[in-house]
Amino acid sequence: MDHPAIPPDPALAALADTRGPLRRMSLLSIVGMVFWMLMLGIFTVMLLDSRAIGEAMVTVERVLTWSVLGAPVLLHLWPVAALRGAAKALSAFATEPSDAAALSALRAQRLYWRAAGICHLIIVLWFLFLAVLWIATR
Amino acid sequence: MSRSEIHAELRATRPWVLLMGGVGLLLLTCWALFAALSTLAFLNPEVTGEWTPYMRGLLIGLAVQVELAALWGLVAFVPLLRFGLLLDELDGSNPAALHRALEMNRRFWARIEVMAWGVAWITVYYLVGAILGVVNGWMTPPA
Numbered sequence: 001m002d003h004p005a006i007p008p009d010p011a012l013a014a015l016a017d018t019r020g021p022l023r024r025m026s027l028l029s030i031v032g033m034v035f036w037m038l039m040l041g042i043f044t045v046m047l048l049d050s051r052a053i054g055e056a057m058v059t060v061e062r063v064l065t066w067s068v069l070g071a072p073v074l075l076h077l078w079p080v081a082a083l084r085g086a087a088k089a090l091s092a093f094a095t096e097p098s099d100a101a102a103l104s105a106l107r108a109q110r111l112y113w114r115a116a117g118i119c120h121l122i123i124v125l126w127f128l129f130l131a132v133l134w135i136a137t138r
Numbered sequence: 139m140s141r142s143e144i145h146a147e148l149r150a151t152r153p154w155v156l157l158m159g160g161v162g163l164l165l166l167t168c169w170a171l172f173a174a175l176s177t178l179a180f181l182n183p184e185v186t187g188e189w190t191p192y193m194r195g196l197l198i199g200l201a202v203q204v205e206l207a208a209l210w211g212l213v214a215f216v217p218l219l220r221f222g223l224l225l226d227e228l229d230g231s232n233p234a235a236l237h238r239a240l241e242m243n244r245r246f247w248a249r250i251e252v253m254a255w256g257v258a259w260i261t262v263y264y265l266v267g268a269i270l271g272v273v274n275g276w277m278t279p280p281a
Contacts, residue, residue: 011233014240021247028254103144110151117157
């Protein structure tokens with residue numbers, strides 16, 4: 001038996017309206033993740049192939065070069081998973097609004113913001129490290 | 139379950155929203171600068187002298203669209219920062235502040251979704267353009 005949807009609290013109406021963009025963004029981010037994992041796979045094979053890049057690179061250089069793409073792509077797995085969780089929790093709230101569902105949706109969004117903030121901060125710091133290393137070893 | 143718990147949950151989100159807002163603005167600014175410099179470089183015949191007109195057009199189109207996506211991303215991050223700042227006003231008993239904060243959150247997601255679709259389009263544009271160029275030899279200058 002279907003339960004009639006309870007009209008959301010006006011203060012929380014904007015939260016329910018976020019369902020569409022958040023759901024589409026989470027699906028789009030999964031598609032993007034698949035694409036970049038594919039790119040990372042091709043890049044990894046290229047770096048492992050000595051004939052393709054010659055013998056000019058030592059192992060450390062290969063690992064650092066790999067990390068230019070590998071670090072951002074793998075780090076993004078965390079916020080992409082958290083975004084999916086946030087989209088599901090928000091969908092549950094929009095379907096059957098309640099304070100408990102709202103709290104759950106907001107908690108899931110907090111976990112997403114934490115994942116996204118830390119992920120992008122690490123990426124910025126890693127790129128700064130690589131830039132300093134590159135300048136210092138030129 | 140009380141409304142004050144919802145306010146408290148949102149207040150706990152504030153540092154992470156501000157962190158992502160700050161880092162996001164930094165990344166998008168770098169992205170916009172990089173795209174602007176790339177556009178200028180691709181418009182310079184000294185840089186693209188050996189390129190075919192097809193390849194030059196493809197890359198100018200890419201750089202301009204990437205620039206537009208970065209600028210739209212910067213526009214999208216304004217409500218995110220406002221959302222983060224408004225969360226400080228939540229004291230457990232102010233429904234108007236809660237509504238304003240959640241509206242900024244909704245606005246951010248609506249705008250960033252547009253950018254995400256734009257980036258998806260740019261990826262398809264470039265991949266299809268590059269494949270067509272390679273297959274048809276449009277990217278190889280005549281000997």
